[in-house]
Amino acid sequence: MKPIPHAVLALCLLASLPASAQTDARTFLGYRNDNGTLDIAASDGRYLIRPYDANIVETTFVPRGETFDPVSHAVVLAPGQAKATITDADDRIRLVTEGITVTVEKSPLRISYAYKGRPLVAEKGGYGHAGDLESIEFALEGDEALYGAGSRAVGMDRRGHRFRLYNKASYGFGDHAEQMGYGIPMALSSHKYALHFDNPQAGWLDFDSRKDGTLRYEVMGGRKTYQVIAGDDWAQVMDETTRLTGRQPLPPRWAFGNFASRFGYHTESEARAVVDKFIADGIPLDAIVFDLYWFGKTVKGTMGNLAWDRDSFLHAEAMMADFKKKGVNTVVITEPFVLTTSKRWQEAAQQGVLATDAAGKPFTFDFFFGNTGLVDVFKPQARDWFWHIYKDLKAGGVAGWWGDLGEPEMHPSAAHHATGTADQVHNIYGHEWARLIADGYARDYPQERPFILMRSGYSGSQRFGMIPWSGDVHRGWDGLQSQMEIALQMGMQGQAYMHSDLGGFAGPVLDDELYVRWLQYGVFQPIFRPHAQEEVPAEAVFRTPAVKALARTAIRLRYAMLPYNYTAAFDDSVTGMPMMRPVLFDDPDAEMMSTKDVASTYLWGPDFLVAPVTAPGAARKEVVFPRKGSVWFDFYTDAPHRGGIVEVVATRPDRIPTFVRAGAFVPLAQPVQSTRDYSTAKLDLHYWHDAGVARAEGHLYDDDGHTAHAYESGKYELVRFASRFADGRLALTITPEAGAAATPTARTFGLKVHNVGTRPRAVRAGGKAVVFRWDAARRLLDVPLPAVRSAPLEVDVTL
Incomplete structure (x- = not known):
């Protein structure tokens, strides 16, 4: 069939099957080459297929009666950076780059993708509409493991689950959490490709929960756009993924040091005493984090003040200046909720910076902290209002920002924002919040790197420098056990700085062994930040002498490794390879099929292999040594271990099993009290x-x-x-x-x-x-x- 003229194509789009149909009866009507975009007319709509580069191709389905929406909140790569040819022969149309080939079969209408001749994935049934959800289905091979869907704790291979795409905190989670604060509409396959669904609206990502070999993306509305990303190996998939959605810039170097943090520091004298005790005890420290007591004396009723409580912190600016002289940076928590009882309520309401109700008035609702409104970060004047608060605090000495509850934690569907309803913009709220801070720094402090710690975001949030953490994890062994999986999965999706509250957050649990093991794991995670409810101290300086000594050893090792860690972070910023990497990344020939579902052993940077101890009293630890034919050396004893096997090794209380690849160069420094002295x-x-x-x-x-x-x-x-x-x-x-x-x-x-x-x-x-x-x-x-x-x-x- 020859290409059809555009005018005829438009008429063909009027040919009608019901828009809700998902059936084999959908038919091919024609195509045209629109300046490198393959425009396919089908009986129920049209496909727009275009390459970004040789290894990334984007497909959009525009249902009959809709128009193409070009806006992406995730993608920053410009399309058209690869030469592509379009051919029509043998009842098939092909768009071919040096990497990916897209094949459109005309009868029955079917789209499939291959990489350098290797089949990747194919649409299965095409576009459908059932109830309130629109969907696109894909056919899976029987041996494929699936990763992605953001931050979850369900097992490394996530096939068999149906995930809600709606950011929602999971308080006190342990070794299992189906829904958390950071959903990403992305699926990655063990066949070394990714499907990125470019739409932030609420929906579902079904990883073959029905056991019928189907990956299904379901969404309440918006774009039906996805990108297929492929590579020769996992390094190339990571590179392409972060080229598409953006690289993570290096944070300030002090972010790789130790943090003092708890919920929370009530007074200036209390905070000063904590910093001084770290210094007196010879435990390195680079930051102190203030939870919500910095702006109010009580948990409830004060959120939204967003200013120092001068009763408790009379000389806050002098305090921060003194901390800075000691090499300690100040980080403060901020939330997007402005309570009606807060000191800024009238200001926020009068300046029109809040989400509204249907009548255009500030939308208010009750949640744990009180009756509240919500800053509309999608509204330009609200972004300016919020940024000027940050700017004033920065002028006083604040060095970093903690954005909490940014899912938002409570976000009633009846709320309206400048760019859509609550449900339409919910998943990109944290994303836009991080953007406004990053944009403010780029505009007003272009030479400075921001520190932006946030609990919730979206695909591409890493390019704003966002540093996510896993949320209010249970202070128990079950909480520790899920952390490797969460961080590894997020790194695969471009979010390389996912980390946990070291020691666990939720619950007044005093377990010295758990605390030490969590900190020992923390040496080999992106950010080293103990944090917890204050009933049991999170700071090493307040633990028993024996525990303090073990914590000091772990923290000093963290500082000794700064040259290696900072280099691994730089590599992530230019290649997209995360610092924490699954062992499957180092198993190119699939010699060990078990690595597809392994999170208990992982790679730290290119050369370390780490196996955290995650069970009480464990005298032994199973370690997966990847890559047959390689050799791994014990980091502490130099004992050799062969790659390509699973081995049980003995554990010790003063360290976790850690190994280094044969042929590795590892620069190490002498520990310092603060990175100021590094x-x-x-x-x-x-x-x-x-x-x-x-x-x-x-x-x-x-x-x-x-x-x-x-x-x-x-x-x-x-x-x-x-x-x-x-x-x-x-x-x-x-x-x-x-x-x-x-x-x-x-x-x-x-x-x-x-x-x-x-x-x-x-x-x-x-x-x-x-x-x-x-x-x-x-x-x-x-x-x-x-x-x-x-x-x-x-x-x-x-x-």
């Missing part, structure tokens, strides 16, 4: 040698820790590491690189080569023999190296 001028550089590793690479990223877009503006330094091993000779190369606007740092590295079984015959650095130490018992070679500033340095070890 420097990469003198580091230990660890390399795990193995005869089976012929070549390996690594790198260190550094900048000033606070300048926005430091990498893009050339205000950075990179140090690249490489190894070559052959014929008994190990060559290690250190190559510094400085951005155009950076001054190179003279760095000295204490090189520590692990798994060296015999004393080296010689060690040379820069062509000159150097003094070295070799510890036979530990199989460790220790080489102090000369400073490296701008020229490469090669170290040759003759074994």
Whole structure:
């Protein structure tokens, strides 16, 4: 069939099957090539298919009687960045890029997707409309595991569940939570593709709950648009996903340090005493977080004041300035609810910054904290009003923002916003709230990185610098057990900074073993922030001496790992690869099918393998060592373990099982009291040698820790590491690189080569023999190296 003229196409769209039909009777009517967009006429509407790049193709179905809505709240990538050809032959139309091929079969009408000749997914039955929901179905293969749908706790492979797409907090959740504060309309397959549904309205994402091989997207209205994302491996899928919806910018470096936080600090003297106790006890600290008592003495009745309670915090600005001198940054909680009893109610109502009722008056309702209105973050004047409050607080010394209850926690359907009803905009409320803060910084403080901690968001919220956490988790072993899955899943969906309230939040539970194990896990999660209801202290300084000592060890390790962690965070900002990664990412040949459903062991950055202890009194831990043929070394003892197996290892109370990949370069620093004192001028550089590793690479990223877009503006330094091993000779190369606007740092590295079984015959650095130490018992070679500033340095070890 030949392409049909546009005028005829428009007439064809009037051909009628009922709009509610989902049936094999839907028929193909014609097509045209609209400047690279494949425009398909069907009896019940039209398909618009266009490539974004070689590995991302977008498909929109416009039902008969509707018009195309071009607005996306998630996508930032511009379409048309790949060459595509459209062909018509053999009763099929094909749109072909270098990666994805879209095939439209004419009879029966069916759309399928393939990647480099490998089938990915196909529509199954097309568009349908039943009751209040519109739907699009897809056919699944029997062996596919499914991930995605935002923040949930149901098991790593989420196939078999039907998920509500409506952000809603889950108070006191444990090892299971079907619905949480951060829903994302995305499904990822173990076949290395993703389906991203580009519509924020409330609905459902059905991961084959009926066991009939069907993935079903159901929505109350809006766009029927989805993107198919594919890649050769998981790294490419992550890269493409975050190219589509945006990269996570680096937060300020202090965000990778330790936080003091509880619900909450009641007075200035109490907060000062906490900070001073951390310093006195030698436990590193970079931030203190103020929960709602900073603006009121009571939990109820004061929300919306959004100003320091001067009875309790008379000298708040001086307090924050003193904290800053000690290397401690101040973070305050804010909520989008303005109670009718708050000091800002009249101001908010008169300035028209609140969601309204049908008559245009401020919409008020009762919830736990009192009678309230809700800031309409979709309204320009409300965004300005809210931002100026943040700006005033920042001028007083606040360094970071905690946005709580941003689902919103209570959001009656009868409320109206500037851009739609409550149900239409509910899932992007937190997204827009984060955007207004990010936009404010970009406009008024363009050189600064914001810190934005929020509980709820949407696909793409990471590009605003949003740092999500899993919510009010139960302070129990069940609460800890779900955290790895939640963080790993969110990282796969572009939200790389998902983390938990370390130690658990909800419930007056005093369990020292649980607290220590949670903090030990926290060393290897994106943000290290203990937080809890105040009946049992969340801060390590208020625990028993034995617990405090174990907590100090964990926190100091967190600070020692800052060079590695900050580099992994930089990698996420430029590639989309999250810091926490499922072991399936490292299992390219599917040698271990069990990795599809594993969250209890995970990768931390490119080179660490971590297995948190999540059961009381556990003397042993099952560890999944991925990648057959690889070798993993115990981080603490250097004991080797083979990849491609599941092994049970012994546990210890002072650490969790942690392993490093053979061939890994890991830069470590001496712990400091605060990142204010951090420097990469003198580091230990660890390399795990193995005869089976012929070549390996690594790198260190550094900048000033606070300048926005430091990498893009050339205000950075990179140090690249490489190894070559052959014929008994190990060559290690250190190559510094400085951005155009950076001054190179003279760095000295204490090189520590692990798994060296015999004393080296010689060690040379820069062509000159150097003094070295070799510890036979530990199989460790220790080489102090000369400073490296701008020229490469090669170290040759003759074994």
